[in-house]
Amino acid sequence: MTEQLRPGRFVSANRRVREDRRFVAGKGRFVADLDIPGVAHVALVASQHPAAFIEEIDASEALAMPGVVGVLTGDELAASTDPLMNGLDTPHVRRFPLAVGQVRYAGEWVCAVVAESRALAEDAAEKVRVRYTKLGFVLDAEKALQTDSTPVHPAHGSNVLLDKTFVWGEVERDFEKAEEHLSFRVTWGRNSTVPIETFGVVAKWDPWEQVLDVWASIQMPKYSDQIARALRIPGNAVRVHYDVDVGGSYGVKRGIKHSVLVAYLARKFGRPIRLIEDRIENMRAGDAHGPERIFDVDVAFDRDGRVRSMKMRALDNAGAYAGRAPFQLGKPIGAIVGPYLIESVQYHAVSVTTNKTVEEAVRGFGQSPTNYAIETMMDRVAAHLGIDRIEIRRRNFIRHEQFPYTIPSGSTYDSGDYHVVVDKVLEAVDLPALEAERDRLRAEGLCAGIGVAACLEPSGGNSSFEPLLNEKNRTSTWMESCRVNVDGLGFVTATVHTTSSGQGHETLVSTVVGEVLEIDPDKIRVVRPDSLGSLPGNSPVGSRMAIMLGGAAAKAAEDLKGQIMRIAAHALKVSEASLVYREGTIEGPDGLKLQWSDIVDIAHRRFHDLPPGVAPGLTATHILQVPTGRELPKEGRAQMYPCHSFEFHVVLVAFDPVLAKPEIRRYVIGHDCGTVINPHIVKGMTLGGIAHGIGAALLEEFAYDEGGQLMTQSFLDYLMPSSHEVPAVEIVKHVTPSPYTVFGQKGSGESGYLGAPAAISGAMHDAVRAWGITFDKLPIRMSTVSDKIAAAREHDRKTA
Amino acid sequence: MKTELTVNGRAVTVDVEPRMTLLDCLRDELDLKGTHAGCEHGVCGACTVMVDGRAVRSCLMLAVQGDGLDIRTIEGFAPDAGELSVVQDAFCETHGLQCGYCTPGMIVAAHALLSHNDEPSDEEIRDAISGNICRCTGYGQIVEAIRLAAERMRQSNTRAFEAEGGESA
Numbered sequence: 001m002t003e004q005l006r007p008g009r010f011v012s013a014n015r016r017v018r019e020d021r022r023f024v025a026g027k028g029r030f031v032a033d034l035d036i037p038g039v040a041h042v043a044l045v046a047s048q049h050p051a052a053f054i055e056e057i058d059a060s061e062a063l064a065m066p067g068v069v070g071v072l073t074g075d076e077l078a079a080s081t082d083p084l085m086n087g088l089d090t091p092h093v094r095r096f097p098l099a100v101g102q103v104r105y106a107g108e109w110v111c112a113v114v115a116e117s118r119a120l121a122e123d124a125a126e127k128v129r130v131r132y133t134k135l136g137f138v139l140d141a142e143k144a145l146q147t148d149s150t151p152v153h154p155a156h157g158s159n160v161l162l163d164k165t166f167v168w169g170e171v172e173r174d175f176e177k178a179e180e181h182l183s184f185r186v187t188w189g190r191n192s193t194v195p196i197e198t199f200g201v202v203a204k205w206d207p208w209e210q211v212l213d214v215w216a217s218i219q220m221p222k223y224s225d226q227i228a229r230a231l232r233i234p235g236n237a238v239r240v241h242y243d244v245d246v247g248g249s250y251g252v253k254r255g256i257k258h259s260v261l262v263a264y265l266a267r268k269f270g271r272p273i274r275l276i277e278d279r280i281e282n283m284r285a286g287d288a289h290g291p292e293r294i295f296d297v298d299v300a301f302d303r304d305g306r307v308r309s310m311k312m313r314a315l316d317n318a319g320a321y322a323g324r325a326p327f328q329l330g331k332p333i334g335a336i337v338g339p340y341l342i343e344s345v346q347y348h349a350v351s352v353t354t355n356k357t358v359e360e361a362v363r364g365f366g367q368s369p370t371n372y373a374i375e376t377m378m379d380r381v382a383a384h385l386g387i388d389r390i391e392i393r394r395r396n397f398i399r400h401e402q403f404p405y406t407i408p409s410g411s412t413y414d415s416g417d418y419h420v421v422v423d424k425v426l427e428a429v430d431l432p433a434l435e436a437e438r439d440r441l442r443a444e445g446l447c448a449g450i451g452v453a454a455c456l457e458p459s460g461g462n463s464s465f466e467p468l469l470n471e472k473n474r475t476s477t478w479m480e481s482c483r484v485n486v487d488g489l490g491f492v493t494a495t496v497h498t499t500s501s502g503q504g505h506e507t508l509v510s511t512v513v514g515e516v517l518e519i520d521p522d523k524i525r526v527v528r529p530d531s532l533g534s535l536p537g538n539s540p541v542g543s544r545m546a547i548m549l550g551g552a553a554a555k556a557a558e559d560l561k562g563q564i565m566r567i568a569a570h571a572l573k574v575s576e577a578s579l580v581y582r583e584g585t586i587e588g589p590d591g592l593k594l595q596w597s598d599i600v601d602i603a604h605r606r607f608h609d610l611p612p613g614v615a616p617g618l619t620a621t622h623i624l625q626v627p628t629g630r631e632l633p634k635e636g637r638a639q640m641y642p643c644h645s646f647e648f649h650v651v652l653v654a655f656d657p658v659l660a661k662p663e664i665r666r667y668v669i670g671h672d673c674g675t676v677i678n679p680h681i682v683k684g685m686t687l688g689g690i691a692h693g694i695g696a697a698l699l700e701e702f703a704y705d706e707g708g709q710l711m712t713q714s715f716l717d718y719l720m721p722s723s724h725e726v727p728a729v730e731i732v733k734h735v736t737p738s739p740y741t742v743f744g745q746k747g748s749g750e751s752g753y754l755g756a757p758a759a760i761s762g763a764m765h766d767a768v769r770a771w772g773i774t775f776d777k778l779p780i781r782m783s784t785v786s787d788k789i790a791a792a793r794e795h796d797r798k799t800a
Numbered sequence: 801m802k803t804e805l806t807v808n809g810r811a812v813t814v815d816v817e818p819r820m821t822l823l824d825c826l827r828d829e830l831d832l833k834g835t836h837a838g839c840e841h842g843v844c845g846a847c848t849v850m851v852d853g854r855a856v857r858s859c860l861m862l863a864v865q866g867d868g869l870d871i872r873t874i875e876g877f878a879p880d881a882g883e884l885s886v887v888q889d890a891f892c893e894t895h896g897l898q899c900g901y902c903t904p905g906m907i908v909a910a911h912a913l914l915s916h917n918d919e920p921s922d923e924e925i926r927d928a929i930s931g932n933i934c935r936c937t938g939y940g941q942i943v944e945a946i947r948l949a950a951e952r953m954r955q956s957n958t959r960a961f962e963a964e965g966g967e968s969a
Contacts, residue, residue, distance in 0.1 A: 016892055023900025024888040024907060026834020026874030033833035119819070196838040196846050196935055197901045247836070247901030248935050279839045502899030502936050680895035684937050688898065691938030715843035715933070723926040723939040752938070 010515045011743055014679050017507045018522070019500075028245040031200040031217045032276045039202065040069050042262060042275040043121035045111045045128045046285060047103035050139070050355035050708025051150070052132035054101060057111055061127040067120035069269055071128065072112045074098035077264055081230050084256055087324040088162055088470050092155040093353065095321040097261035103132070104152050104320035105355050106709050107284035109257075114265055114273065137355035137708050141294060141317040144352040152320055152353040161318055162326045162351040162469060166333070166636045168408035169344025174309035178300030182384055186376050187777040188369035188757075190292035190317070191700040193362055193692065194720060195501075197247020199255040199286055200276035203266040211532075212263055214240045219249035219501050220256065221463075221478075221538040224531045230260040231267075238263075240531035246501035250363040250692070251541065252288040253501060254324070283713040289702050290362030291328050292317040295373035301381050305392045307340060312373065313348040316366075318359045325359035326351040328366030330465025331542075334411040334640020335367065335456045338374040339418050340396040345408050349469070355708050363692065364457075364750045365542065368757060371455040372778065375758035378454075379765065389762070390426070393454050394419060404739070410637025411458075412628065413644045414738045414746075417672065418454065421734045422648050425670035428732045429650050434666060438766075441654045441665075447789070448654040448665075451763025453755040457673070458641035459747020460740075461542015462626035465640065468633040478626050480548035481535030484513055484556040486618035490600040492517065493525040494553060497534035503545055503749060504681045509553045511677055512743075516557035518583040536623060543747030544626075546677055547643055547738075552624040554742040559620035567602050568594045570611035627740035643738045643746035645673035647686075649759035653767055657793075660785035662698055662764065664727040669755075672734040674746035683731060686752040691726040693756020697764075698779050699725070771796075803867045807832070808876030816863045823847045825863035826873055834874035834904045838933070845932030848905035849873050855912035857931075874904035877911060886956070887911055887949040896945030898936030905932050910946045918954055922947065 022028055059071040074096055083094040094100070099108050110130055115121035136150040143149050144159040151159055175181065201216040214227065224238040231238075246253055258275050265273040277286055298311040314332075318325050329349035336345055382392040397418040398405050406412045434450060441448035462478040483495045494509045506526040514521030538544075561581060568586035569576040571594055580587045584596035602609045603618040610616060628642040648670040655662045669686060676682045699719040703711045712718040737744025757778055764780050765773075771792035775784065804813050807830060814829045823840075826832045826849070835858055838846030842860040849858045850872035877885045884892065887910050897903040906929060913920055913928035920928070925946045926939070934942065 017895050019900070020892040020895060020897055021884070023897055023903045024884060024891045025878050026832075026904045028834075028900045028903075030833075030836070030901065032827075032837065035831075119817075193935065195899070195901070196844055196933060197836065197899070245900060248899040250935070279841065502897075504898070680941070684895055684898055684941055687938035687940040688934075688936045689938070692935070714841055715839045716841065720933050720935070722930045722933060723943070724930050726938050726940075728922070728943070729938065729940060 010511045017504045030245050036272045039272040039274045040114050041118040041121045043113050043125040044109045045125050047108040050106045051135040051137035052103050056131040058129040062124040065124045067116040068124045069114040074100040086322045087327050090322050093153045093322045097257035141315050144354045159352040165348045167346050171344040171346045174344045175300040178308040179302045183298045185296050188293040189778050190702040192290040193250035193252050195248030198277035198282040201259045202274040203263040204272035205267040212238050215244050217246045219253040242499050242528040246499050249501035251361040287358035288360045289357045293369045299377050305387045305395045307342050309344040311346040315350045318351045319356040321358045327465050330469045331365040332367050332370035333409045334458045336409050337407050368754050372758045375453045411640045415736045416646050417736045421670040425648050425732045429668045446654045447657050447767040449763040449766030451651045451759040453649045453759035455755040457645040457750050459543035460547040460642040461544035462629040464638040468638045478538045479623050480537045480552050481623045482552040482556045483621045488604040496528050497537040498539045512550050512553045513557045543749040546745045547741050551742045552622045555622035556620045564599050566611050642740045645746040647671050647755050649755045651759045651763045653763035657789045660782045667727050667729045670732040672736050673748040674738045675744035682748045685748045689752025690756045691721050693753045695721045697757040697760035803864050805866045806870045820863045822861040822863045823858040832873045845905045846902050848908045855909050890945040890949035894941045894944040896942040902934045
């Protein structure tokens with residue numbers, strides 16, 4: 001437990017977000033905006049087939065075109081670089097930026113064409129002739145799992161990347177003792193976060209300095225390490241520039257293959273190389289699809305509605321290569337029982353390769369699909385027993401006085417007050433009135449339904465799922481750092497050692513440092529040194545930065561304040577305990593006083609006045625270990641993330657039974673992420689997360705045809721929610737501080753998204769309850785809804 | 801192909817390939833990087849600019865089609881360096897953005913709306929930005945920003961449509 005600072009003047013205050021000014025003026029600095037002299041451009045030749053041997057690549061016509069610098073094939077690249085990092089221990093699932101010998105999904109990059117402009121590179125790419133021999137392929141995860149399925153990576157021997165069963169507690173005993181059982185299957189469709197800015201990267205090799213400069217639209221832990229490893233160059237030969245604005249990511253901006261490719265090309269051709277995905281490259285071969293997951297759930301419960309035990313099998317379709325994506329089956333282990341008292345769980349995690357685009361980390365890292373399965377379970381149990389859906393959740397919630405509470409899989413939840421949040425939401429929503437409104441809509445002939453969902457947002461991202469799913473992996477720290485300097489004129493500058501993609505890290509750091517040092521955050525400069533000048537960190541993943549960067553910044557500022565107090569005590573010749581720090585001025589007994597400028601003067605110029613043990617220069621650095629991250633997993637149990645935010649959704653949906661276009665009539669969310677550092681930022685995350693969840697529930701899917709071709713590869717067919725589909729959302733706030741963080745803050749970067757799909761699914765089911773229809777797959781398409789209603793009506797007509 | 805454009809009040813002549821989009825021309829020929837490419841097929845609205853007072857997708861228009869037209873990009877909305885327009889300031893006040901990538905297009909769309917409607921309902925605001933996709937915000941704080949901007953413009957000494965260079969009613 002950490003000693004907590006009280007939220008005060010700046011923390012939790014409704015202050016502006018400092019980053020916003022440059023963006024509203026069009027003065028963001030995105031990777032495509034950079035003007036690097038002498039840059040050449042890349043276009044990719046993409047596979048037309050889901051699986052085929054590459055027999056021959058004839059680039060002669062392309063190479064003869066004006067403005068073409070060169071062409072790179074996978075064979076050459078693979079001979080000179082190491083494979084991209086695998087998370088799991090699957091050495092024969094080798095992945096390079098370009099296909100080597102064989103293509104494994106339609107759209108996969110076969111070769112790269114470099115030219116003086118992107119337009120010329122695209123023209124030339126069309127002239128590259130590739131001769132293939134088509135191979136068998138597999139798209140469906142269940143088929144891929146069968147022993148006779150066509151292996152995507154023959155050397156690996158099967159399509160199974162991961163097959164691990166965990167048993168936590170007395171599952172069989174609890175199933176035997178429970179009064180009722182129920183089983184179901186639901187499927188989370190393949191979608192992603194699809195940022196409006198595609199991925200882009202520019203790399204430049206300086207052969208005299210022996211340094212690779214990289215500017216990228218990146219959100220990725222250990223990015224520079226991975227580039228250096230793949231290129232077989234020293235880690236300190238890669239300089240990633242973190243002062244590039246990233247146009248949205250929400251997990252997926254991990255263009256490691258793009259980065260290694262352009263880095264290799266930059267060295268090969270001796271000039272800066274730029275690759276900015278166009279939209280089709282992004283959708284089809286950006287390797288940024290999210291989880292596609294089948295859940296088979298068995299649940300054991302008593303007639304009073306108490307859930308005793310759960311067996312869950314999660315089968316994930318990872319696409320053509322492994323990467324880090326299979327770990328998305330691991331992270332949900334840290335909240336596998338959701339907000340509920342479930343005493344035992346069996347969890348069977350399976351990941352398979354198929355001939356689809358590669359999966360990448362998506363907001364929540366597998367948690368939102370898992371929450372959808374858990375919440376569907378609660379709805380089905382309620383329906384089975386005829387108990388109200390909110391009441392059944394209340395009966396199963398962990399109670400406020402039970403925290404910190406350790407769940408069967410080994411994670412301890414820090415704090416929560418679930419019953420109170422639900423009460424507050426129900427009061428705000430006026431449930432009887434909402435039910436009356438639903439019934440009124442039904443009386444008008446519409447389908448109308450109310451959905452609810454309760455779920456957790458594990459936050460503070462460590463990476464315990466790595467050693468949990470891969471025993472060779474010994475990761476037990478996922479640190480984050482900050483440095484705070486006071487310069488010779490007394491001005492404060494703090495550092496961020498990563499890129500940001502809209503999370504407001506500069507606001508976070510300045511707010512926290514301002515709070516501790518009691519100075520106006522607007523007067524604090526926040527900078528981003530490049531990776532070679534940076535302290536260690538793990539980037540904004542796992543809803544962690546409020547906790548980790550905020551924590552590191554506060555600790556560094558406290559360290560600085562400690563130095564100031566020691567300097568003052570020495571100068572005033574009194575004890576430190578007799579001094580009071582007030583807005584940068586130090587006050588002692590008998591009217592003694594030392595100004596900020598005096599401290600700065602001593603620290604920067606007067607070594608002879610410094611107390612022993614205080615270094616000159618007024619600077620402090622803090623490297624923060626993840627709270628609660630102390631050890632490796634033991635016997636299949638792990639302490640996953642330290643903090644657990646809570647959300648409770650209530651939604652009213654209505655639609656015409658024939659057209660079946662769902663309209664969200666009311667959306668209320670209760671949100672408790674502990675102490676809020678900036679209310680605007682947290683609100684925005686929650687609203688944006690809900691919009692993203694609406695997409696996942698009703699609209700967005702990377703759909704493939706039987707031939708293995710991606711059908712939804714533009715914004716005309718991959719449908720993202722617009723301002724018409726996303727309703728006004730009401731947020732009900734509650735604050736249960738975390739005991740493990742500096743201000744009691746928890747994460748909020750995944751809020752809204754983690755419960756919205758489940759809540760909307762629940763509302764859709766409530767709307768068709770009269771017919772007993774179920775929707776077992778997200779997104780719930782309009783056509784599915786209207787077809788099922790038509791079939792049910794036809795059935796009713798025949799049996800009438 | 802020589803093309804004469806008026807961009808942010810300044811007459812410029814560019815020599816471009818006929819196939820170059822207005823978006824690429826603004827970014828690469830005129831170094832106006834505030835207009836962004838999102839989908840390049842006319843759905844997301846990140847490339848929105850004002851052409852003769854109307855919000856237009858610069859990815860769907862060729863630079864040569866802009867010949868003789870009055871084009872205003874996000875760089876043309878701030879009254880002075882370091883000074884924000886009412887709409888830009890309102891976006892900062894409500895935090896109507898996160899990553900900032902769709903933001904220039906949103907602000908152009910908002911200016912276009914407010915230039916002919918100084919008291920838009922929430923429904924009209926949502927309609928006006930429905931061709932601009934934002935993946936970060938869920939639109940809530942954008943709607944608030946435009947509502948706030950409209951209110952501030954109504955309360956200011958100069959009427960909104962005049963301040964924005966629109967036709968007077």
